[in-house]
Amino acid sequence: MQTIPRPSKFSLLAVICIAALGLGLRAGTAQEVTLSAPNAPEAVIDRLRRDALLLRQGDEADVRSGADITAAARADYGRLIGVLYEAGFFAPVISIRLDGREASEISPLSPPARVARVEIIVQTGAPFRLGQAQIAPLARDTDLPVGFATGQPANTALLRDATQAALLGWQNIGHANAALSHQRIVAQNRDAVLDVDIGLAPGPVIRFGDLLPMGQVRMQPARIAAIAGLPSGEIYSPTALNRAEARLRDTGAFGAVALSLAPAKGDNSADVTAIVEEAPLRRLGFGAELASDAGIQLSAYWLHRNLFGGAERLRFDLAIAGIDDIQSGDKIDTTLSARFDRPATFGPDTALSLEAETVILREPSYRIEGARIAGGLTHRLSDQITLSGGLGLEFSRIEDGLGRRDLTRLTLPLGLIVDRRDAVLDARRGSYLAAELEGFGLFGASSGARITLDGRRYWPLGAGRATRLAARGQIGGMIGADLADIPPDDLFFSGGAGTVRGQPYRSLGAMQSGLASGGRGFLGLSAELRHDLGESRFGLVGFADLGGISAEAWDIDGTTWHSGAGIGLRYTTPFGPIRVDLATPTSGTAAGRDLFVYIGIGQAF
The missing domain is CATH 3.10.20 (Ubiquitin-like (UB roll))
Known part of the structure; x- marks a missing residue:
């Protein structure tokens, strides 16, 4: 057995001194790095500072050796020249000195053991x-x-x-x-x-060949080709290729999609390889929103992304709203729905949807128990324009000021969406327009139509994107049909998170036939000034909302108005901004009386 000798006092002292010397050498290797770029524009200097490896701040405990500094300096010649070429300076002179020696003259095979001072001197020369x-x-x-x-x-x-x-x-x-x-x-x-x-x-004109799916596990190759809608036999177009890739991605059945053109064949046609990675089959999600006037809203959903191997989606949703008096349950609204979607049903840009829904609505002025089944088609004219239409059957049991009654009606909803926003979750520029027309006919009663328009516009302010203005306008009108033949929730109210923040939820309605009810006309205007706080994830919002309700559609002179204003805080997350708004009434019967709190996910509009 080998015996390890006990260290003497002298050897212990030597070890301590060597360790201290090593720590001293390490502590003394902190580098001083300076950048001098006389006559360079400030924006160019900022870019030089961002791109220079020598100026990057690392962990204070991670002291760079002389070899590291030398390697970074040699790389920075090319990086800084690239910055200057981007700015239009094609005859620059760059000097990088390590303790007074030009870095380019130091052999990478024998770098200095340590570098104490780094000087970067840039002469841009004249702009070209x-x-x-x-x-x-x-x-x-x-x-x-x-x-x-x-x-x-x-x-x-x-x-x-x-x-x-x-x-x-x-x-x-x-x-x-x-x-x-x-x-x-x-x-x-x-x-x-x-x-x-x-x-x-230019090379020869190429025609699209076949789509060749790769990487699928459950998806049927024929359905992948049908959804992509590649125009085989037609002349190649990058727009058509990008659109085919977007169609596959929009189904939600894939975690990743990449389309690429294969080498051309002898007949100048080229197949397209579609490499796909399927997303998890099932998904479960939850959501919550809080408004001090409307209570808590909880929601949950279960989703199957690929029901029959053709990217068919089956989704169940449950929403419970108005949870502010859980013991009595007098104000709790419940919605349970199921929806089936099938992409590429009558062509690659047309999707089929089937839906069933049951609702229980308990509002102060009415109560509704209802059920609905519907089917429809959605057609994308382009990346920005979507058309929709369908047919539905609804049954409602209603209790309100007109008494208790049952309504059965056939609905014909039509819709148009023009979405030119740069981002759906947090738009910073662009516009959005949604128009809906729902005609309805009641069995044995009068018929009518409900029309709504929702327009939004976003403007960046200043040179950056940190500050922007967002504006929204909403218009609604109910035409035709007697009051008794209109479900109360189809009439218009104002107040709350979706219309006028700072006013009690659905507090503004109209008098019709001597009864307090919703109105046949609605006009809403909202504006927000949004500002990001530096490089953090936080942002501030100032907002003002205005809403008006009229007993008759399109009756501006007969409109009653109220308004609200406030401030908000946003925190950016991958699934959208978390929103906290504080608002107070500024006009109307509630003016100056209350402070309302709204918490949710996503911008208000």
């Missing part, structure tokens, strides 16, 4: 302008950037955009494999002029 600016040949209707012309400021981003636009011009008319044939870029440093001569090789 385009001299010769030529890309040829160009396809018809090619839209080159406006700045790609002699005498205009030159930068690599402009050259890249111009090249991509020229290639896309050929691809848009079927030349899928268009590529560069030559590229000559000459910088005349003395005159600060950049001459550009780019040649293109």
Whole structure:
């Protein structure tokens, strides 16, 4: 057995001294890094600071060695030149000194053991302008950037955009494999002029072949092809390829989708490979919202994404609203629904839906117990425009000021959505319009129609996207039908989170036939000023809402108004902003009396 000798006092002292020396050397390796870029625009300096590896802040305990510093410095020559080329400076002089020595002159095989001082000195030189600016040949209707012309400021981003636009011009008319044939870029440093001569090789016109699915497990290949709707036999188009990929992604049955063009065959056709990864079959979700005037709303759903192997969706939803007096249950509303969706039913852009729903609504002025079955079709005209139509049968048992009665009616809902927002969950620019017309006929009674419009617009303010203005307008009208033949929840009320924050929930209605009820006309206006707080996930919102109800549709003179205003806090998450709003009445019968709280997920609109 080997015996380990006990260390002497001298050896222990030596170990402690060596360790202390090592710690001292490590503590002394903190580097001082400076950047000097005289005459450079502030935006360029900021970009240089962001991109320089030497200026990146790491963990204080992770001190970089001399070898690390040398490697970062050698890489930063190229990184900083790239930044300057992007800004239009094509004759820069960059010096990176490590303790006074130029980094490019230090051998990577024998770097210094430590570096105490790093100096980055950038001389941008004069900004360049385009001299010769030529890309040829160009396809018809090619839209080159406006700045790609002699005498205009030159930068690599402009050259890249111009090249991509020229290639896309050929691809848009079927030349899928268009590529560069030559590229000559000459910088005349003395005159600060950049001459550009780019040649293109369009290649042959390509036609779409077959869609070849790969990676599917439960999905039927024939259904993947039907949903994608690839126009086989037609001339190649990047728009058609992107649309086919979007159709597959929009089903929700796939976690990932990627379409790519295979090499062309002898007949100048090319198959398309569709690599898919199926999403989990089932999903369970929950949600909650709180409004101090309407109580708590809880919701839950169960979803099957691929019921029969063709991306069919079956979803069950349960919603319980108005939970503010759980013991009596007098104000609790309950909705239970089931919905089946089948994409690509009568073509790749047309989906079929079947739905069944039961509701119990307990409002202060009425009570409804009802059931509904419906079927419909949704057709996407484009990425931004969607049409819908259907047929439904409803049964309602109603108790209100007119007494107790049963209504049975046939409904014909029609809808149009034009969505040009940049993001659904938190739009920062763009617009949204939803129009609905639901005609209904009652068995043995009068018929009518309900019309609604919901328009939204978003504007970024200033150079960045941190501050933006959001506005919303809502219009509603009920035409035809006697009051007794209209379910009370089809009439219009104002007040609460969806209309006027700061007013009690559904507090504004109208007098019809001597009875307090909802109105046949509604007008709502909302505005929000949204601002992100620096780089954090938090944001502030200031808002104002206005709502009006009239006894008759489109009767502005007979409209009664109320309004509310307040402030809100937003916290950004992957599933949408968490919203907390505080609002108070500013006009109407409740003005100045109460403070209302609204908590939910997603922007108010």
